[in-house]
Amino acid sequence: MNIAEILSSYAQCALQDLGVSSTITVSAKPSLREALGDYQIDAIIPIAKQLRLPPRQLAEHVVEQMQTSEAVSQMVDEFSVAGAGFINIRLRTAWLANAVSALANDPRLGVAIQPATHIVIDYSSPNVAKEMHVGHLRSTIIGDASVRTLTFLGHKVTRVNHIGDWGTQFGMLIAHLEEVDRKDLLSLSDLEGFYRDAKKRYDQDPIFSRQARNYVVKLQQGDDYCRKMWRQLVDISMQQNQQNYDRLGVSLTPADIRGESAYNAMLPVIVDDLLERHIAQEEQGAVVVYLDDYKNKQGEAMGVLIRKQDGGYLYTTTDIACAKYRYQTLHADRILYYVDARQHQHLMMAWAIVRKAGYVPERVSLEHHKFGMMLDKQGQPFKTREGGTIKLSELLTEAVSRATRLIEQKSPQITGPELTELATIIGIGAVKYADLSKNRTTDYIFDWDSMLSFEGNTAPYIQYAGARIRSLLDKAHQQGLEWQGGEGLCFTTGEERALVIAILQLEERLTLVARDGMPNIMCQYLYDLASLFSRFYAHLPILVHSDVDQRKSRLYLADITGRVLALGLSTLGIGLPERM
């Protein structure tokens, strides 16, 4: 059920009936001011300008034309034309009641399955032999919400964890790995320390650094021993990362890993191809592509290096190869990258080369779904007190222990395994939601107190609304009360009406999240829905209502609201506890 889309199509038909070309499109959207109507169409004004017609008059004609349709009059109670030519629409309460009662036995809650496309999503993508830090948290959480949303809408989604598993640092890591105690190897819990030690020796010990450089060359040549050592490093690292994914409830698995190294064989072929077709050129032994759209300060076309003088390839070369692979081998229709905003220019340049070479056709979109940095309360990059990076695993442990303390204060009757489970759902949910609910394009301030608050646009607020619904329905069951959808639902108050409309907007919002990769749209929706439910719950008698039909209708609404909250949270990868 997508009310905006239904109304848009009716308005579109009306315009066409009035002789307006079908290339001119019009769309309806939820009204920002409840008092004016439920939906509004404001695109009539620019259309009228384009057609050189008085906008109000065109709006009135569109309304008259729409009213001739039987379907429209069943759905719409009242049209009004306001201001310069805005069309306000009030929906019929009977139509709303019918629409919401039809959701009773629908596990998808009215959300249609979209025509399937194949979408490749690059997310998380940490670097090997480095502990995942909070910076990777955003990509992992936001990317996974996008995966879940698109999958729910019926698309085929391929997750790709494009890990940084290649580069010259592996020479020193292998040399160092040779010397650490074998027993410690598999429990290499302090990867950060391992990396630091290797680097220190590389900088200080000439024999060590010679060996390290030797191993880089051997690794690149495919030497068995070096590859085996490299594999071990990758495996240990990714086993640790997998623990973070599992704790976070993120859907990535080892099967989704396809790191930078997987594209090695493609790199020389691509560089040769670009040289041959004069897209790239040799310059003092290196290979460079000049892009007209990228100029330096002097206004000269900027060169993008794709092969170094020593024959080594770059991060850009790999990204050219991986985009090509995602289209030509995986047959993606759309390719999304959840990558730090600071890599925007890098991706834009790599893709400009990809397009220039025709490796990915224009109809397949390459989208950088960028995100800002995670900052502390003072607006500084998120660091430990000593200035080090905060490890993701430690952050998650803290989230769960803070949630435990919170529950112990609020609900001391919850103990034992139930407390552990609930603290995980609330703690992890709060961290994820805090990130998801902000517009991802800006930096975001990580603040324990606000994310674990029961007030405002937070996970606990929404989870609490869900738990309250659950306990209301349990009570109703205990009292032997019944409710179902279907015929005979009656909604008489403004509180009920607003709640019904919000429930019916689930698909509208999911579609926006899917289009823009902006889970904050879903968070805002769930927050609004939970707030509307609170108003409904606070103002209207439910269990004690003497009128059986009204009581049933209200219980049904509570039930459906709970199911929308659960479904919405599930598209974000967040759980809904049974009680709190």
Ligand code: ARG
């Ligand atoms: N490994 C990179 C980093 O940690 C992110 C990779 C993003 N994906 C890509 N195709 N470049 O910064």
